[in-house]
Amino acid sequence: MKKIIIAILLISTTVAYGQKQKKEDIAAIKAMCGCYDIRFNFAETFAPDKDYEFHENYTSGALEYVFPISEDKDKIVLQHLLVIGDTMIIKHWRQDWLYENTDFYSFDKENTWEYKSKNPAQVKGQWTQKVYQVDDSPRYEGSATWVHVDGKHYWESEADAPLPRREFSKRKDYNVMKRINRQEITDYGWVHEQDNDKIIRTEDEDVLLAQEKGWNTYTKTDDSKCEVAKKWWAKNQAYWADVRLVWDELFAQNKTVAINMKVDDKIMFQRLFALEKEMIGAQPYDSGASKTKIKAVIQMHLKSDQMLTSLK
Secondary structure, X not given: OHHHHHHHHXXXXXXXXXXXXXXXXXXXXXXXXXXXXXXXXXXXXEOOOOOOOOOOOEXXXXXXXXXXXXXXOOEEEEEEEEEEOOOEEEEEEEEEEEEOOOEEEEEOOOOEEEEEEOOHHHHOOOEEEEEEOOOOOEEEEEEEOOEEEOOEEEEEEEEEEOOOOOOXXXXXXXXXXXXXXXXXXXOOEEEEEEXXXXXXXXXXXXXXXXXXXXEEEEEEOOHHHHHHHHHHHHHHHHHHHHHHHHHHHHHOOOOOEEXXXXXXXXXXXXXXXXXXXXXXXXXXXXXXXXXXXXXXXXXXXXXOOOOOHHHO
């Protein structure tokens, strides 16, 4: 009887600890929401080839609004919007946080993401961060446990990714970025720290070209500066909800996804952004017609053998 009581107490303690941990995790994820002055800083730090010519450091800044667009007990979706001047809004990247997720799309190379499934034991207590591009196409995914210790709150994971936007149109000397991403909540907002390997990937091997350090700071500023972003999202959110639904249909097939980002001299995000203006401009908004056209655009850019349901 004593052993049974001890076992019950241990189970109860473990459950209570897990619930407390998850609450802290959710609070840390939601702490990334707000209106931010952001600074991007990247510097190449090492190359194994002594003749490698290091590229210039990259710095940039912007005003960005980060906010939850959906939330349940095991999933939090955060959308980023860039605020340019007083009127211009650019839909930026998206991060989905999934608790104990087992389904992954891992980047390989050449705009190809391979579906992989993990055992539940491998992701117990972990959160997956799924990062999406401006058109809600895949970018990279990593899974890890949030750490809350000594007043610090951070999450760190490794993931392969395509070239970042700051380099994909300028460089052809590598084709995979192996990223170590660290999100840490700070007293001023949060920081996205990166330690990245620039990899030349072939069928047979990975060769390191160079390494870089990234330090991106999100400093909270007055919410009124992002009011224009809130109004823009209220007007445009229905269209982007339909875009996410179409992508979700594709991901649900659990197959490799391969994308031609540029077809007939147009990049996929250009087509989807133009379609947004067309569909939002035609009031009242027609979700059915919108999804049909969204599917046609995405299908045009798929180079894998997947087909979207309404187009079979």
